[in-house]
Amino acid sequence: MSRIAGIGVYIPERILNNDELENDFPTWSAAKIFQKTGIRERRVAAENETAGDMGVKAAESLLESESVIREEIDFLIFCTQAPDYILPTTACIIQSKLGLSKECGAFDINLGCSGYVYGLSIADALINSGSAKNVLLITSDTYSKYINPKDKSVRTLFGDAAAATFIVASEGKSAMGPFVFGTDGSGYRNLIVETGMYREPRTQESSVVIEDEFGNARSRDDLFMNGSEVLLFSLREVPRSIDEALKRRGWSIDEVDKFVLHQANSFLINALTKKMGVHKDKVPICVEDVGNTVSSSIPLALRKLSDSGEISRGDKIILSGFGVGYSWASCTLIY
Amino acid sequence: MNEEFMEGMAEILELDEVTADTSLASEDVDWDSLAIISTIALTDTIYRKAISGEKLQSCQTVGDVISLIAES
Numbered sequence: 001m002s003r004i005a006g007i008g009v010y011i012p013e014r015i016l017n018n019d020e021l022e023n024d025f026p027t028w029s030a031a032k033i034f035q036k037t038g039i040r041e042r043r044v045a046a047e048n049e050t051a052g053d054m055g056v057k058a059a060e061s062l063l064e065s066e067s068v069i070r071e072e073i074d075f076l077i078f079c080t081q082a083p084d085y086i087l088p089t090t091a092c093i094i095q096s097k098l099g100l101s102k103e104c105g106a107f108d109i110n111l112g113c114s115g116y117v118y119g120l121s122i123a124d125a126l127i128n129s130g131s132a133k134n135v136l137l138i139t140s141d142t143y144s145k146y147i148n149p150k151d152k153s154v155r156t157l158f159g160d161a162a163a164a165t166f167i168v169a170s171e172g173k174s175a176m177g178p179f180v181f182g183t184d185g186s187g188y189r190n191l192i193v194e195t196g197m198y199r200e201p202r203t204q205e206s207s208v209v210i211e212d213e214f215g216n217a218r219s220r221d222d223l224f225m226n227g228s229e230v231l232l233f234s235l236r237e238v239p240r241s242i243d244e245a246l247k248r249r250g251w252s253i254d255e256v257d258k259f260v261l262h263q264a265n266s267f268l269i270n271a272l273t274k275k276m277g278v279h280k281d282k283v284p285i286c287v288e289d290v291g292n293t294v295s296s297s298i299p300l301a302l303r304k305l306s307d308s309g310e311i312s313r314g315d316k317i318i319l320s321g322f323g324v325g326y327s328w329a330s331c332t333l334i335y
Numbered sequence: 336m337n338e339e340f341m342e343g344m345a346e347i348l349e350l351d352e353v354t355a356d357t358s359l360a361s362e363d364v365d366w367d368s369l370a371i372i373s374t375i376a377l378t379d380t381i382y383r384k385a386i387s388g389e390k391l392q393s394c395q396t397v398g399d400v401i402s403l404i405a406e407s
Binding site: 027036153213214216226227228229231232235236267270271274275 | 365367368369371372373375376379380385387388389391392
């Protein structure tokens, strides 16, 4: 068994708040944005600040504050959808920047909102198999770099951030697992950056900015999200995934202390809370200051809840990450 | 006509109340992406049914939305 031993976080300096969005999109007032999404501010990485850079900062923050010994880290997993280079692997560069041992394994995983739970499952498997003892899982993304400034739908929701989670063998009660996974590639078009890689390289034509039926403008080189379809997907798959995780662990839904879901926005979390039939107090919403930080949304929430005392060691938690792919994963966790 | 649903629709459309004839295309109503996904969530909560955002978009009245739900 393995457990989460510490979480370090990093958020970039530049703030995009609702007032600025209201200026750019007069039909949505700052108040309405907050009311509908639960988000007041989100962070935007600097122009020359990559997901890799942010990941290093989150890791340094973790190494500074927790009793994590740098030299003992023997595996590094970097989860991002905005790598520094097509190749080499960004995790290798991070190993070097952090001064980790050369005995350390390292690789990137390309996942979005499901990335943290998948990452934990890999760390857990490495530890359980005896292949690693001290795993550093860094999640980091810069969706802002894919977003067209004229697309209010996604600009309102996504924020940049990174988190570094330290995973070690479990000694006492704290433990994670089992993990349940899900994939439905038929939904791939509903959260996508269409061009720029091998399926469809960028062209003059793909860069043309077109306004959609809601007044949002983007080109096919930019991030596109079909909110309706992603909502339908979440309502369809997430409660079932959580039920399966509970079943495999032998927990009843009532004994769960907190459901820490991917922090997409308050609207989606409330819809899932209603669907699961659990009390709102058990399903925290932590989007207000950071928005949807993709694979970092769960660790940022865990860190916030832990700092405020809303979760404590020994608490029974469900984690569920879901989104782009479509990809999803849930697990039980004793914090 | 489910009362809870109609109240939910009124809240989504930011009107005091709605009927089947309430127009979604009128100037007082913002039938935007937020309204559409709110309606999807409301429909899931009350009717436990999934309806498509694309079809919702082409609805002209609240009555059209109700028919869409009935058909699915």
